[in-house]
Amino acid sequence: MKMDAAIVEIDGSLMEGGGQILRVSAALSCVTGSPIKVTKIRAGRSTPGLRPQHLSGLQLVSDLCSGSLQGASIGSTDISLTPGKIQSGNHTADTQTAGSVCLLLQAALPCALYSDTSTQFCLKGGTNAEMAPQIDYTLKVFKPIVERFGVHFDCDLRMRGYYPKGGGEVMVAVNPVKELQPVTMTERGNITKIHGKAFVAGVLPFKLAKDMSTAAVRTIRKEIKELYINIQPLQEKEKACGNGNGIIIIAESSTGCLFAGSALGKKGVYADKVGIEAAEMLLRNIRHNGCVDEFLQDQLIIFMALAKGTSRIRTGAVTLHTQTAIHVSEMLTQAKFTITKCEEGLSSNVTHIIECQGSGATNPNL
Known part of the structure; x- marks a missing residue:
């Protein structure tokens, strides 16, 4: 930590006002060595303050940077983190609930990049949880794209865990970097491939997987006629804790862009409705x-x-989560973001280019 570093105060109720502010600010505190104080955490939520998943994520980041963490308890609305030196080695985080392992990884991954050698995480909780990326999304969409920045990690899915029990487990190994490369993704190209899987786990009947898959294919077909769409129904027997069903569909473009739509089954919701929801999400994201x-x-x-260096990424509508992440990133690093709206000729498509002059964080441990 920089001895003279002033504490950066962050209002946790700003903008999106959720756990994401916490994840981004804790990760950047760890990487930059700036101590942070986050107040009014999740102030507008029905259960304000830290939930088990936020708490285990913070503890994981604090472990990673041999930090000192204050206010870390369930329901706490104020925390402060004073980071130390980033430690490689083995780290474990367990939400002990169906709290998302993918959100734990979101907080921990940037930190591990600035370590001296490879870092291993054992993350326990929900692998396929509501309001969070499914592990399949993290592996099939997030991972190949962040590799373009120079981020390399391996992820071994040991056990899937579903709401409400959790019990999932993933092992992640992260290699450190000297610095990250900027990325340009501004040309979408054409959609060339659509594939996915519909799964059931535990005692749920295989027919649900087939129903989700069929309904999803039918929905996509209405809009995209020319492509072969392969959504495999799967029965997950061994590697699943508890009962669950869900679907993830991925589209690939000619320039290597990746998009996904996903949905999880809930009690009392018909399987085809789950398939349709995922398909509509995918279509919305490629339109x-x-x-x-x-x-x-x-x-x-x-x-x-x-x-x-400068990264440029073309997006659809800029989400509140994105605006929040930009806000926190600008507070804690020297990065400068600009968002430019592009109206495309006759079509009603509005896209935005998010441009960032990166802060060029270098790894002092390499």
């Missing part, structure tokens, strides 16, 4: 002609902010 979907958009901001 706008941007290069990333609404979920990848905000997850890339922290890497753009840390990279050395």
Whole structure:
């Protein structure tokens, strides 16, 4: 930590006002060595303050940077983190709920990049949870795109965990970088491939997977006639804790852009409705002609902010999550973001270019 570093105060109720402010600010505090104080955490939520998943994410980041963490308890609305030196080695985080392992990874991954050697995480909780990326999304969409920044990690899915029990487990190994490369994704090209999987786990009947898949294909077909669409129904027997069903559909473009639509089954919701929801989400995310979907958009901001050089990414509508991540990134790094709206001729498509002059964070441990 910089001895003279002033504490950066962050209002946790700003903009999107959720756990994301916490994840981005904790990760950037760890990387930059700036101590932070986050107040009014999740102030507008029905259960304000830290939930188990936020708490285990913060503890994980604090462990990673041998930090000192104050106010870290369930329901706490104010925390402060004073980071130390980033530690490689093995780290474990367990939400002990269906709290998302993918959100734990979101907070921890940027930190591990600035370590001296490879870092291993064992993350426990929900792998396929509501209001969070599914592990399939993290592996099939997020991972290949962040690799363009120079981020390399391996992820071994040991056990899937579903709401309400959790019990999922993933092992992640992250390699450090000297610095991150900027990324340009401004040309979408054509959609060339659509594939996915519809799964059931536990005691749920295989027919649900087939129903989700069929309904999803039918929905996409209405809009995209010419492509072969392959959504495999799967029964997950071994590697699943608890009962769950869900679907993830991925579209690939000729320039290597990736988009996804996903949905999870809930009690009392027909399987075809789950399939249709995922298909409509995918279609919505490829209609706008941007290069990333609404979920990848905000997850890339922290890497753009840390990279050395200028990144440019074309998106559809800029989400509140993205605006929040930009706000926090500008507070904690020297990165400068601009968003430019592009109206495309006759079509009704509005896209935005998010441009970032990255702060060029270099790894002092390499």
